[in-house]
Amino acid sequence: MFTILKKQELAPSVKLFVVQAPLIARKCQPGQFVILRIDEDGERIPLTIADFDRAAGTITLIFQEVGHTTRQLGRLSAGDALLDLAGPLGKATHIEKFGTVVCVGGGIGVAPVYPIARAYKEAGNKVISIIGARNADLLILEQEMATISDVLYITTDDGSKGRKGLVIDPLKEMLAAGEKIDLVMAIGPVIMMKSVAEVTRPYGVHTIVSLNPIMVDGTGMCGGCRVSVGNKNKFACVDGPEFNAHEVDFDGLMARQKMYHSYERREHRCGGDCSCHR
């Protein structure tokens, strides 16, 4: 069992857990993920590791309540425990001194971007971060990102915080102004990652995205997380989760993400008290 030591609500339906997991905390690197299962009949779901504390033996998970399992997860409290937690899975982010790195985080995607951006900074890069959300309430980790970024842009769809617009807007301007960018790392909704890829493509700026497709085992066994990258099928769990954004078939990925939507809608096991009914 993996005890939840701390629970915090970062935004409506976005929650942070600090979980006791010494074996995972000992080994995990930015960019890696875990597979968790809440209870005996539970689903296995992947979540990116948002932070870790090796000394304390803990990892931080940040999730948005979007489906059955994440809603169930959101109802747990500090002191409760997860039945299963496996990891760290996936390949770690390749960290070195590239020069100037732009880190883009959209919505809940800011959570996995944070430890990666911090590692780029520690490796001596100039880190320009762009974080965005639909509105000010949904914006997470602003303080944390500000601390480790040389420059931080904030965008919201409705302008309630930072600039009104999308995360790609500041990126477009930087590229148009001829600013030298050596690497772009973007994590967020698939549509956002696709937009970032389209923005950087004409400039030939190397762009990496971290994918979070549907997975079962997370160790290469089921092949459910396959995604076409450079016209070859890759398994996000063992070949990724990070890939060259200019080679990813984002449209295929978006279609596959919807595979179980009808199942999510059909079930109403929550008794009416969950966010799906609000």
Place this chain on the structure above:
Amino acid sequence: MSSIKHKMPEQQPEIRRRNFDEVALGYDDTTAKAEASRCLQCKTAPCRQGCPVGINIPAFIKHIREGDFTAAIDEIKTKNNLPAICGRVCPQEDQCEKFCVVGKKGEPVGIGRLERFAADYARARGRKQKVILPPEPLGKVAVIGAGPAGLSAAGDLARMGYKVTVFEALHAPGGVLMYGIPEFRLPKEIVRQEIEELKELGVEIVVNAVIGKTFTIDELLTEEGFDAVFIGTGAGLPHFMDIPGENLNGVYSANEFLTRVNLMKAYKFPEAGTPVHAGKRVAVVGAGNVAMDAARTALRLGAENVYIVYRRSEEEMPARAEEIEHAKEEGVEFRLLTNPVRIIGDERGWVKGLECIRMELGEPDESGRRKPVPIANSNFVLDVDTVIMAIGQGPNPLIQQTTPGLAVNKRGNITTDETGRTSKEGVFAGGDIVTGAATVIQAMGAGKKAAAAIHEYVQNKRKGARNSQ
């Protein structure tokens, strides 16, 4: 004496095709004794050469004939750590029964059915084997992967007196016995009970431990103090055909489809959290045991039409005859000499058909089987909404990626000598990770062989250490 095996009662096809309960129901005492009486008790026991784990077959059958069923299971368990499982899923027709003298003039003795009977008899009575372990363990061995190879190695090493820790990446031990083989062929409760018995021998099982990630092999040998490591991580990377449309919704690897249903219990969604898209018309590509399992599972999930699509003919189908027979009885339709060329999707990205081409058999290929050749302009579309690829699996890459000095072949399988020794000192391997996808019992045989080699290695190493002191 009857020239045919005593039949094992089965659930009727029209009933069982809609439930997940076990198909074969096992012998009762009388039938078991009668079947055991068909054994000639040959002194040379040719049947034994067909058993990868070396069970003394005539000896256990003699006990059954005499009605001493507990002596029978004790005899089996001196060699086989998982008899209730092997009695169900071993391809006995290609192993022990193939060499049975009675089989030369009729049907061989039902050795597998008798093994199953003895194991079930003991399980039903909660009878466990007594093992006397040495007060001080002979050494500490890590086993990676709690599937057939790993469990077999772990059981043998524990009986010899080793402290064995099995590391399993998934949340439940059993490997393919849990995630792959369906409940109706191998009830999960049986797998759990046989694993429980290994735990009683002192085997420790650590789940959620992904070796290569949570620990590396080198860490196990140095920091964690294991004398040796056995790798039995199996064939855990599904193959796809590389045809257009394979990423459409409604296309599964057999691994994923079966894992969702078996390990994750998707058949009881929404009580269990994992859904599965079963479909109304399902094509399963391939004709091995895994394909039959997937096809029969799809039927049980409510599919109206289930097709096996296979590019060769009936004769070349790799599945056991019994599995093919069961699938046919339940209504699985066989589209042989048929090869998929494209999966057709609708505007929402879901499967709506499988375009196939008809094949004919040409000259024998490198496998010795006649090579299927496409017949020009014979394309047609099979009307399906789900496609399950059951065309084999490659080796899981996690350990090879993270273990320097571990030699692999060009397919990525770990290379070993005949005892299971790898290129890396103290590291042994066996089962599908070495041979590519094979059977449960072959993996168990490899685990057993490696256990003997590990014992020799650890004792030599310890002797060497004592002598140099």
